[in-house]
Ligand SMILES: NC(=O)c1ccc[n+]([C@@H]2O[C@H](COP(=O)([O-])OP(=O)(O)OC[C@H]3O[C@@H](n4cnc5c(N)ncnc54)[C@H](O)[C@@H]3O)[C@@H](O)[C@H]2O)c1
């Protein structure tokens with residue numbers, strides 16, 4: 001088992017290894033006294049892993065119940081959120097109990113936000129079952145739901161008390177989900193680790209999943225610790241996400257999150273190069289994305305993408321902080337004035 005300590009204001013550990021789901025109860029008992037635990041999962045992950053999770057919790061003295069939400073980003077909604085909250089009230093969950101997120105980033109973001117708000121905040125545990133969730137979403141404490149007006153529009157910062165990543169669960173992931181994870185890892189490579197970027201860009205790295213999860217959690221940690229509320233260096237993690245979130249939204253979620261991020265990274269780097277902010281050629285990222293089966297462009301009108309970006313909660317009065325990759329492994333923030341957003345998008349979408 002590999003362990004990464006995340007020393008945020010409330011420190012917690014990420015534990016990574018094959019077969020760890022069987023140890024969920026025992027691992028949880030090390031950080032929380034036995035209580036009632038509600039496992040939130042989705043309709044795809046539930047049939048695969050819920051039984052094992054519940055049995056492990058019960059075996060360690062937790063009384064375990066479950067809530068199964070429909071799978072898919074379109075269900076990271078206010079309706080699901082309210083339904084879970086009402087379920088928690090009906091089951092009389094108290095503030096000394098906890099939630100367990102068993103699934104990908106959708107379940108993680110949803111469960112985290114439920115935990116952040118149920119009775120003004122109860123503890124929760126992340127059990128990521130997608131690579132994307134393991135290398136990114138499960139760490140850092142950002143939780144959110146989507147509204148018809150925009151993605152991740154309503155959320156909270158709420159750190160988990162434990163992240164338990166059983167890499168054996170990746171065995172059932174379809175190719176698309178491996179590709180999604182690759183996109184966020186490529187992002188981390190551009191931001192902080194050129195060597196890892198090269199490994200990913202060469203393809204065939206799946207057997208190194210455990211090591212890669214550890215490496216990526218460490219990279220994410222380096223941006224999150226010291227900036228939990230996303231006011232400084234953490235904003236660099238938005239690389240690829242300014243344009244990415246917008247095209248993900250405009251595609252009506254026919255693009256997955258990882259696919260959108262790949263498109264976003266290429267567009268944002270292209271713009272930065274055209275603006276003379278970097279010498280890094282976006283072709284390098286494009287080839288890395290292609291080697292992992294990721295799309296590299298999307299037919300959206302620049303004005304629609306710009307409008308979606310301008311609705312994004314990450315803008316401030318002064319503009320939008322965008323990430324400029326200087327070379328593989330080094331980046332900086334650039335403040336883009338709001339009136340330049342349209343031009344920024346046009347430059348990025350046009351080869
Ligand atoms: N909070 C953060 O910091 C953060 C960071 C990155 C992404 N996110 C969010 O994460 C979400 C994307 O996460 P995701 O890609 O994990 O999506 P997801 O949770 O929708 O999972 C993708 C699909 O894979 C299925 N699945 C999950 N585990 C499986 C397994 N082991 N075997 C077979 N199928 C499995 C799910 O049911 C789902 O259908 C987005 O909503 C994004 O905004 C959040």
Ligand SMILES: [Zn+2]
Pocket residue numbers: 136184241257261
């Ligand atoms: Zn992302």
